[in-house]
Amino acid sequence: MRIKAQVAMVMHLDKCIGCHTCSVTCKNTWTNRPGTEYMWFNNVETRPGPGYPKRWEDTDRYKGGWELNNGKLKLRAGGPISKLANIFYNPNMAEMEDFYEPWTYDYDHLIHSPKSDHLPVARPKSQVTGKYMDKPEWGSNWDDDLAGGSEIVPLDPNVEKMQEHIKMEYEKTFMMYLPRICEHCLNPSCVASCPSGALYKRDEDGIVLVDHDACRGWRFCQNGCPYHKVYYNWNTHKAEKCNFCYPRTEAGLPTICSETCVGRIRYIGVVLYDADKVKEAASVEDPQDLYEAQLSCFLDPFDPKVQSEAREAGINDAWLEAAKESPVYKMAMKWKIALPLHPEYRTMPMVWYVPPLSPIMNHITNEDELNTDGYIPAVDQMRIPVEYLASILAADDKEVVRKVLLKLSAMRVYMRGKTVGGVDEFKQSELVKQANTSPEEIEEMARLLGIAKYDERYVIPTGRREMDDDLHYKQGTCSLEDLAPQEGLHPTFGYMKAREKNYESG
Amino acid sequence: MTGIFWWVIFPYITVTIMILGLLYRYAFRQLTWAAPSTEFLEKKWLRFGSPLFHWGIIFAFIGHVMGMVIPIEFYHALGISDHAYHFGAIYGGGLVGLMVVAGVVILLIRKITIDPVRIKATFSDFFAVLAVLFVAATGTYMTIIYNTTVVEYEYRLTIGPWFRSLFMFQPRYDLMENVPMIFKIHVIAAFALFASIPFTKLVHIFSIPIKYPTRPPQQYRSRSNYKRQGL
Numbered sequence: 001m002r003i004k005a006q007v008a009m010v011m012h013l014d015k016c017i018g019c020h021t022c023s024v025t026c027k028n029t030w031t032n033r034p035g036t037e038y039m040w041f042n043n044v045e046t047r048p049g050p051g052y053p054k055r056w057e058d059t060d061r062y063k064g065g066w067e068l069n070n071g072k073l074k075l076r077a078g079g080p081i082s083k084l085a086n087i088f089y090n091p092n093m094a095e096m097e098d099f100y101e102p103w104t105y106d107y108d109h110l111i112h113s114p115k116s117d118h119l120p121v122a123r124p125k126s127q128v129t130g131k132y133m134d135k136p137e138w139g140s141n142w143d144d145d146l147a148g149g150s151e152i153v154p155l156d157p158n159v160e161k162m163q164e165h166i167k168m169e170y171e172k173t174f175m176m177y178l179p180r181i182c183e184h185c186l187n188p189s190c191v192a193s194c195p196s197g198a199l200y201k202r203d204e205d206g207i208v209l210v211d212h213d214a215c216r217g218w219r220f221c222q223n224g225c226p227y228h229k230v231y232y233n234w235n236t237h238k239a240e241k242c243n244f245c246y247p248r249t250e251a252g253l254p255t256i257c258s259e260t261c262v263g264r265i266r267y268i269g270v271v272l273y274d275a276d277k278v279k280e281a282a283s284v285e286d287p288q289d290l291y292e293a294q295l296s297c298f299l300d301p302f303d304p305k306v307q308s309e310a311r312e313a314g315i316n317d318a319w320l321e322a323a324k325e326s327p328v329y330k331m332a333m334k335w336k337i338a339l340p341l342h343p344e345y346r347t348m349p350m351v352w353y354v355p356p357l358s359p360i361m362n363h364i365t366n367e368d369e370l371n372t373d374g375y376i377p378a379v380d381q382m383r384i385p386v387e388y389l390a391s392i393l394a395a396d397d398k399e400v401v402r403k404v405l406l407k408l409s410a411m412r413v414y415m416r417g418k419t420v421g422g423v424d425e426f427k428q429s430e431l432v433k434q435a436n437t438s439p440e441e442i443e444e445m446a447r448l449l450g451i452a453k454y455d456e457r458y459v460i461p462t463g464r465r466e467m468d469d470d471l472h473y474k475q476g477t478c479s480l481e482d483l484a485p486q487e488g489l490h491p492t493f494g495y496m497k498a499r500e501k502n503y504e505s506g
Numbered sequence: 507m508t509g510i511f512w513w514v515i516f517p518y519i520t521v522t523i524m525i526l527g528l529l530y531r532y533a534f535r536q537l538t539w540a541a542p543s544t545e546f547l548e549k550k551w552l553r554f555g556s557p558l559f560h561w562g563i564i565f566a567f568i569g570h571v572m573g574m575v576i577p578i579e580f581y582h583a584l585g586i587s588d589h590a591y592h593f594g595a596i597y598g599g600g601l602v603g604l605m606v607v608a609g610v611v612i613l614l615i616r617k618i619t620i621d622p623v624r625i626k627a628t629f630s631d632f633f634a635v636l637a638v639l640f641v642a643a644t645g646t647y648m649t650i651i652y653n654t655t656v657v658e659y660e661y662r663l664t665i666g667p668w669f670r671s672l673f674m675f676q677p678r679y680d681l682m683e684n685v686p687m688i689f690k691i692h693v694i695a696a697f698a699l700f701a702s703i704p705f706t707k708l709v710h711i712f713s714i715p716i717k718y719p720t721r722p723p724q725q726y727r728s729r730s731n732y733k734r735q736g737l
């Protein structure tokens with residue numbers, strides 16, 4: 001057993017109002033420099049829709065993530081040798097068109113234009129070339145709220161493969177929001193795709209980062225990530241990605257997207273996992289078993305054996321306590337209401353999603369008479385087809401999604417009975433049994449999901465540097481140390497040695 | 507005197523600039539050390555230009571090792587006649603030279619005509635492509651045209667031994683005296699190109715990730731331990 005801690009996130013999709021506050025605060029924090037205009041470490045997609053970049057889920061084209069090849073886990077885009085052969089031109093890499101050409105407006109013209117008969121306008125101007133653009137034709141949220149409708153929706157790869165016909169008539173269609181950040185995967189294919197070893201997963205908190213000193217611009221990570229969450233900076237020729245706001249999480253604060261989330265949909269907590277199990281779990285034959293396999297990597301923070309081993313592995317008590325209170329552990333592992341995004345990519349993503357409930361399609365004439373058990377068939381008639389959710393969150397396994405929706409419905413019915421009344425027979429009902437829950441669990445769930453107190457949503461222990469750092473060494477050092485540390489010429493040689501020591505076959 | 511300058515002083519100075527420049531940039535300017543990929547901005551031309559050029563350069567490198575580094579006696583010992591060698595060098599080298607030139611020309615046209623690529627290119631980006639084009643074009647001219655129309659020049663008796671003598675720190679500049687002008691220009695341009703490497707994105711040449719196939723796919727790094735473990 002090799003215990004590591006991971007800071008992870010859950011997003012409760014029911015509460016996302018699609019306001020993009022998260023994207024904007026993230027952009028203002030991290031990606032407001034030249035070369036990063038098109039990067040949205042956090043973006044919010046309207047689903048069904050092609051997403052950002054366009055059709056990122058089209059793994060046949062971008063070849064992101066892993067696949068099982070004769071029982072062995074292989075990068076879909078090809079292993080090291082084929083990467084080196086394709087290093088001069090990466091056939092699978094997305095180009096600017098797949099994202100969009102970032103633009104601004106010529107605001108200055110509004111102020112300085114000479115007197116004229118017409119109102120001055122601010123023309124769009126490319127942020128890449130600085131030239132005027134005729135008209136912008138695509139952007140990161142061009143299809144927001146189903147804009148583009150029946151022309152754009154069929155571009156969604158999940159829709160393409162659906163058996164069920166998606167209805168686009170106004171009264172019958174459906175939509176949901178999908179906020180996305182880097183998944184900080186347990187088995188990150190971006191890391192494995194980097195020829196220079198510039199991407200790495202942090203031991204202490206599992207955050208996946210790019211070492212900008214080591215990045216050489218070989219750009220295999222951009223499409224190596226099946227979620228398309230590594231971006232190539234065309235200005236610096238280096239890769240950039242979501243860093244889980246590590247300067248904030250190290251200080252015990254939530255990421256900026258979470259902090260500012262209007263819908264309070266985001267939860268951050270610590271989970272413990274066994275790094276030795278990851279590769280095996282990612283290699284199970286049937287993609288539909290990946291979800292359970294991933295769950296089997298996590299360790300029970302209440303188990304004394306786990307605790308003592310974790311202490312031995314250098315995880316301190318503050319982290320162990322946080323692991324017990326972790327909302328992520330509760331929602332994803334204990335209650336199993338949060339699911340990983342596209343588990344079939346085999347990267348073991350660590351941002352989990354509580355699927356949204358939606359109105360029931362077949363109109364229920366008298367809702368007061370709907371008895372408790374009536375909700376069981378209703379789950380299959382929700383406006384957002386279970387098939388669609390299963391395609392996004394469960395490798396097409398509808399049963400997994402059904403179970404979650406049933407549990408959430410049970411919570412709704414129970415809480416309604418409690419506050420409004422009229423649902424007395426709940427405890428004995430079939431719904432409780434089928435949803436595999438209990439009133440106690442439901443009350444706990446309802447508190448975390450509904451009341452969502454700040455300090456229950458974010459249980460983040462501060463970074464572990466104070467206990468590991470050699471304070472004696474630091475005494476009296478100054479910033480020049482970064483250029484010429486007293487122990488040697490250049491830190492890179494130091495990084496490399498440390499890196500080798502930390503190399504662990506995955 | 508000019509012989510000493512061009513065939514002793516100049517090569518050492520340019521190579522010294524290259525080595526010191528690279529060391530400096532490696533130590534203090536890692537953030538700028540990358541392959542200058544513009545694939546994000548344009549793919550269609552790059553798809554042909556870049557692989558053509560780079561594979562050509564790799565073969566051209568091998569060709570230079572065969573001609574400059576391996577002594578003529580080695581070929582004689584193997585029983586390869588001078589004529590056979592030049593036959594191979596002209597056809598093989600010529601093809602490779604054309605690959606390189608065609609590749610750079612495609613890249614250059616792309617750099618000039620595709621808006622975002624041109625606008626984002628710096629002076630040093632253009633300089634690198636033009637300098638490589640000049641060296642490659644003179645080299646290819648020698649191989650294909652000079653060798654077939656003027657004389658099959660035996661550089662393995664002059665330029666080759668001179669080049670090797672540089673590494674012995676006993677430069678035999680006298681060997682270069684009677685070398686045809688076009689060969690001289692090629693050599694001088696190449697050394698000038700070497701000197702420019704630390705100042706352009708050509709530094710990526712020294713970053714071929716050869717260790718990639720042997721390293722474990724997943725990598726962990728410890729935030730707080732690297733300093734103490736590493737140094």
Ligand code: HEM
Binds near residue numbers: 541552556638
């Ligand atoms: C074998 C090691 C090498 C590797 C892995 C390599 C890789 C690359 C890559 C990935 C690019 C960016 C292509 C793109 O996406 O736009 C590039 C560009 C370039 N490389 Fe190399 N390269 C190597 C050797 C060389 C050598 C030996 C030279 C010249 C002597 C060279 C000259 C260039 C030039 C001039 C460009 C810029 C092309 C442009 O601006 O359009 N490379 N290289």
Ligand code: SF4
Binds near residue numbers: 190208225230
């Ligand atoms: S989601 Fe993040 S950690 Fe996972 S492969 Fe993509 S960039 Fe890497």
Ligand code: SF4
Binds near residue numbers: 016017019044260262
């Ligand atoms: S800020 Fe919260 S509610 Fe708003 S779009 Fe982002 S995740 Fe959804």
